[in-house]
Amino acid sequence: MTLKLDARIPDGPLHEKWDECRFHDKLVNPANKRKFKIIVVGAGLAGGSAAAALGELGYQVEVFVFHDTPRRAHSIAAQGGINAAKNYKNDGDSIRRLFYDTIKGGDYRAREANVFRLAQISNHIIDHCVAIGVPFAREYGGLLDNRSFGGAQVSRTFYARGQTGQQLLLGCYQSLLRQVHAGKVRFHARKEMLDLVKVDGHARGIIVRDLVTGEITRHAADAVVLATGGYGNVFFLSTNAKNSNVTAAFRAYKRGAGFANPCFTQIHPTCIPVSSEYQSKLTLMSESLRNDGRVWVPKQKGDQRPPNEIPEDERDYFLERRYPSFGNLVPRDVASRAIKERCDAGYGVGATGMAVYLDFRDAIQRLGRKVIEERYGNLFAMYEKITGEDPYEVPMKIYPAVHYTMGGLWVDYHLMSTIPGMFVLGEANFSDHGANRLGASALMQGLSDGFFVIPYTIGDYLARHGTMDPKQKVQPDHPAFDEVESEVRARIQKLLDVKGSTPVDVFHRRLGHLMWDECGMARSKEGLERALQEIPKIRAEFWKDVAIPGDPKEFNQELEKAGRVADFLEFAELMCMDALHRNESCGGHFRVEYQTEEGEALRDDENYAYVAVWEHRGPDQPPELNKEPLVFEAVHPSTRSYK
Amino acid sequence: MEQKSMRLTLRVWRQDGPNDAGHVETLQVDGILEDMSFLEMLDKVNQDLIRAGKEPIAFDHDCREGICGTCSLMIDGVAHGPMKGTTACQLHMRHFRDGDTITIEPWRSGAFPVVKDLVVDRSAFDRILQAGGYVSVNTGAAPDAHTLPVPKPDADAAFDAAACIGCGACVASCPNGSAMLFVAAKVSHLARLPQGQPERRKRVLDMVAQMDAEGFGACSNHYECEAVCPKEISARVIAEMNRDYLESRLCSGS
Structure with a gap:
């Protein structure tokens, strides 16, 4: 009963694989697309963009969201930005460098071919999002501005103040609504997917509960796309929205979809620390803050003085000390561990000692308060609302918190799971971030999967395995339902x-x-x-x-x-x-x-350079471990160094 | 550090569904800490209700960081409560005092029927945006992003309008139940950008027509919407929309 893990990575050199894939994939004739129905579960960046793009192509799309409207998906909370290899800053960026940084940032546990495609598509995402009216930050000449993010030495992050996720999600949502208006997409609000239905081994529908009436209904389709986000809320306290959950993905796992690297969790270094036992969630302070904020603790253990009274030479800027070349912009996993190490060693600050300072004093002196306000105004305001302290005057106190899950349902190069006909996009899949995601890469991956990958690859599945004959199509009265x-x-x-x-x-x-x-x-x-x-x-x-x-x-x-x-x-x-x-x-x-x-x-690397894919074996059986070996052709895994 | 514990009296709107008349329920609650958010206070009240075998208070929420627009509470008659530019989920109990009585109601508007207790149906907003709140460009068709420079002041103004979270506080606070701030925020966002120009006139006419069809009231310049907007969107966008609307009507000849 071992899973068949054929990643279907196309032949040829890395930079030609995506072309190769698209050339060999079968197409569905434009006039035939409307004969296929596709269910999309979730309408964040991945699901929303997929539904819009599939609707534009002419498929019949049914979107299910548990929110009251598709605009609420948690992609909306992403603050800092979205990466692309535009090299608009003339600072040495390229598709290959974005690919390399992402593979290295993921600590060599991601699949090369997928990551390379992601880097190739990154530039199209920016073009498309600008065209649909996303108000990215601009320079005075009218062109797009960029900033730096952790794990990179180039400025490749596009942003919309501290609300990049919101603006991209609203762009997707608007494109989705345009398809609703055109009659191509129907969306079902406040409907939660509770199970997947398979017929002859293929995904053919879902069972949903109407969250208002409690009604249980069946929905059949020619393919099912899950874009249901991550499972950080398994930790109860995380930066995820309260309703984010693993249910759709986990039920699919129980129906036979392999679950890949479930332990790969991202702990984000800069979050507002826990303050009370009734805390219901943790709030992220964007990684972009590490562009101008300096992370420090007192050099002296248990120093109780207010931060502004601690002189410069009694401060330990430990990220800059340990990692001189990347400084405060080391990747998230590295920064989080360094913060934990200092706090565990007794140098932490605040009431609980489980916090470090993120200080903007020097940046405000250098650039002036107005520039800092423009860059981070909404984040500073958010911090003050939650903590009652003004970060323009007093350094922020931050501590790591669960933020993102790199693990997810296993997918092949086509983003299809081990269940034929079920595709998985965005945070819900495992494919692009390895063991650690770099900042500003989640938005990129969600939109890449939805706008630019699934529209091609789902066509190949439908052309090979779908039927256009209404009499042959699975109906909701099928015994499997x-x-x-x-x-x-x-x-x-x-x-x-x-x-x-x-x-x-x-x-x-x-x-x-x-x-x-x-x-x-x-x-x-x-x-x-x-x-x-x-x-x-x-x-x-x-x-x-x-x-x-x-x-x-x-x-x-x-x-x-x-x-x-x-x-x-x-x-x-x-x-x-x-x-x-x-x-x-x-x-x-x-x-x-x-x-x-x-x-x-x-x-x-000798023993663990593989994707761990867990297979459900029934209620009383332990799951079985399957392995997809990771082969590195373009990049040689080495010990990551950010020194 | 020991936090002060507060005792409060809550007057909460309870309503089983859209057809139930609804009533105010008075609850005495204890052990509220000042670092709790308003919603964490409700979480605690609900835990206590469940333990007492009662039904918890239904309220909408999700991100709890002021950006998803799901939370929607009238707190002492003010949408999202007393703090300016703050959603209910980011309002903290340190702004209340021990012994306070707090009245909590759902959004009050004919166009937002109550689903249960403090939860309302805001699907009218989706339908207004469906009528034209987008740029009609298909995926794959876009030229390089830098072929279209946008002056920074325009990009910034577009962003300010686009910051709307679709919570509906503007409607809930308006004596006329008008959705003008919500609609104008989208109209203004797209009208400020070159990408929005080709459909500018049709967009404003179609969105306003849908807004009227949903039963929202007209704007008579009370500015309550601007006062409660958690994203502090300026009522200036309404003037911009009115100007666009008039021009579009004249040009369309109807």
Whole structure:
């Protein structure tokens, strides 16, 4: 029952693979496209752009979102920017350099061919987004401005103040609405996908719950696209939106889709620290702040003086000290670990000692307050709202937090999962970021997948495996739908039947604490084994005592949460298993047993240069590990150095 | 550091669904910390309600960092509460005092029917944008981004308008239930950019027609919308839209 992991990487040199793929892919005649129906789940940058582009081509598209409108997807919260290899700054950038930085940034755990394509497409994304009216930042001459981001020594990040994700998402959303107006796309708001339906091994539809009426409905299609985001909320506290969850991806996993590198989690270095036990989420302060902000702690342990009273020579700018060539702009995983190291060693600041300073004093002196305001005004305002402190006057206090998940459903070069007919885009797939994502690359990947990859590759699938004959098409009354729908209903009923007394959030918080302690920034064999013993206990208590008040046939937010947390309680085990099996440190996966004398990640290319793809084997069976070897032809894996 | 704990009286709108009459429920709540956000305060109240075997208060929320536009609470009669330029999710309890009574209601507008308790249906906004709030360019057709310079002041003004999060506070605060600030923000964003010019006239006519069809009221210059907008979008965009609308009507000859 081992998964067949054919990545379908085209032949030829790296820079010709995407051309090769598009040339050999079969096409669907323009007049025939309307005979195919495609379901898109999620309408963030990946899903929204996919739905718009597929609608433009003439396919019938059905979009499902659990939000009240597609404009709410969590891509909207991305602050800093989007990378592209335009080399508008004349500073030595190229497609090859963006590719190289991304592969290196990912600590050599991403697939070369996909990353190269991403770098090639990056420039088209900027062109298209400008054309649809995204108001990127500009210079006085009217041309686009760029800034620097971590892990790169060139300025290639396009941005719209500190709201780049918002502006790109609204661009996608507007393109999507244009297709709704044209009758090509139908969107279904407040509908949550609860399962995937397969017929003869191919994805042929989904089961959804209407979050307002509780109604369970079936939807059949010729292909299914999942663009359902990441699973950072398994940690309860993360920078993700509260409703982000793993359910759609996890249910697909249970139907046979391989789950790749689930332990690869990104801990973002600059977030507002936890302040109370009732904290519901953590707020990111964009990586772009590290362009002008300097990270430091007092040189003296437990120094209680206010930061502005600590003289220059008593400050330790530890990122600049440890990594002189990249300084404050080292990649996220490196910065996060360095911050944790200082705090663990007793140099942390603030009430809890779990914070370091991010200081703009020097930048304000050098550039003036107005320039800083223009660059980061909204971020400074956000910081002040949350903490009550003014970062123009007092340095920000920051600490790392869970931000993004590089792991996700396994996909081939066509972005198709191990289930034929099911494609996975954006953060929900695993393919482009390896073990660590560079800043400003998530927006790039979401839009690349949606606008520029899926429109080609899905056509090849439909031309080869789809049918245009209405009589041959799978209908929602097919027995496969009966079966899956009854399982969905049974699962909801099982949740309601618990009739316990403890709110869902209590279990979620407990799981989150455990995952942060044992499967967070530093992982160990003992800790992961402990987590693998504890998770089933929390799960058992959840199924014994969870309280879900209200009616399942109406708007019921506790029922929504319970379903998602039930999945997190199973998925967390998969993450820990993956982290435990990977006896190396790479990118965001840091196993304390595998580090250099200087505390940097110690990779093991001989034994772990592969994608770990987990296969569900049934409720009482452990999942099976499958491996896709990573072959590096253009780049030779070396120890990352940002010194 | 020990935070001060507050005791509050909440007067919360409870409504089972669009056809229920709804009522105000009074709750005594305790143990509220000043570092909590307003929504974290509601989280705690809900936990206590669930433990007491009661139904929690339904309210919409997602990002909790002021950008998704999902949260939508009238707090003491002001959309998103007392702090200027702040969504309810970014409002913190340090701005309230021990012993305060706080009234929490959903957005109040005929065009936003209540789904449950504090949750409303804002799908009218999607339909207004569907009528023309976009640039009709297909994927793959764009020239190099730098073939189209945009003067920085125009790009900045377009951004200021485009910062709208579609929360609906403007509608909820307007005595006429007008959606002019929301509609004008999109019209102005695109009208300020060269990319928006080819469809400029048709866009404003179609979007305004849809706005009227959805049952939103007219603007009579109260400026309540601007006062509560969490993104501080200027009511100037309404004047710009009116000018565009008039010009487009005259030019279209209808």
